[in-house]
Amino acid sequence: AMAVVCVAVVSKENYPLYVKTTVPDSDLKFHYLVHTSLDVVEEKVSFLSEHARGSSERRELYLGQLYPSEEYKIYGYVTNTKVKFVVIMENTNSYAKDNEMKALFKKLHSAYYNLLRNPYYTPGHQIQSKMFDQTVASLMQQSSK
């Protein structure tokens, strides 16, 4: 399996709520990658819903790979509440199956919903929950086994 190097949660208004990376001293680089991937997310979401009559209608929250890059594979997912999850993986020769990526995003989404159940969290605020952080850390660790 490939290593997840970055997980980001982006608000409905497209500002970052949470960015976690496993690569030391690369915060800025990954913030930038997440930021540029948002344009692609918007494209995918609006293109598909404009052509909504018929087969190109977006049927799921998982967006698949967002755009090709030399170093990384970047995947996206948008909840019905317009919160975006971006997962960045090392671009090795192997590739992650759709099923595996969907499962990863579903777990992220569950973690986000659990966060909303925390009375100390206000939607739209920075995510500082240790529980959320631990869940993401273990998801990132599991993926590299």
Next chain:
Amino acid sequence: AEIPDSVFELLHAEIVRVLKNGKDGSRSNTELKLKLEEMGYRVGQGWIEKCTKDRAPFKDELDVMKFVCKEFWMSVYNKQVDNLRTNHQGVYVLQDNKFHFFGQMSSTAQYTDEAHMYMAFPGGMLRGALAAVGVNCTVGCEITSMPACKFTISVLPS
């Protein structure tokens, strides 16, 4: 695990009672409505996330409203909205002929004044849920005749 819906009913009634009494004496109805609406808003934001977690993306605004009238209403009040009308220009009227929170109140006009307070939290919940899925709006609450009521959603121009 589902909890019996009477727990929510009881909890809500107690919230209204406690907030009405306030810290230093009784709160005005206006203040009470505002507080209840605020509470409902945050609950709506959270609950809609749960309801839409495993659902396909919404196609359009009408799709959202239909979802609210069916699945969302069912998950909160154990029944669907009885009637949905729209002018197709951003105004939607949701009619519930037997509103869950009026269930134990007498059908005559005896409690109509108090009953309005019981729509504040639900109105807020509706507004919070809609805002979370991208439909910013105002929500008006009206009791037609107990136990029937209407929620009027006016989508704000973006």
